[in-house]
Amino acid sequence: MNKTELTSAMAAKAGISKVDAGKAVAAFVNTVKAELAKGNKITLVGFGTFSVQERPARVGRNPRTGKNIKIAAKKVAKFKAGKGLI
Numbered sequence: 001m002n003k004t005e006l007t008s009a010m011a012a013k014a015g016i017s018k019v020d021a022g023k024a025v026a027a028f029v030n031t032v033k034a035e036l037a038k039g040n041k042i043t044l045v046g047f048g049t050f051s052v053q054e055r056p057a058r059v060g061r062n063p064r065t066g067k068n069i070k071i072a073a074k075k076v077a078k079f080k081a082g083k084g085l086i
Contacts, residue, residue, distance in 0.1 A: 036077055046084035053078045 011021035
């Protein structure tokens with residue numbers, strides 16, 4: 001399912017227009033992005049938890065040349081599904 005299909009499904013289930021459902025999806029995505037950028041965790045009981053995880057710097061290997069390369073530390077978004085999700 002892509003964003004357009006999600007918007008259509010939400011509009012049908014909530015009995016609202018596709019434009020309003022699109023605004024709701026965009027607001028949700030933007031809010032999650034903003035909170036994760038601040039380093040905050042978002043918990044939706046019964047759905048799951050969005051959080052930020054730090055990956056340390058490490059040494060990797062270029063598969064083409066076999067040479068070692070340095071991979072920088074970075075922060076990544078993480079989602080852990082809640083018990084009620086599936």
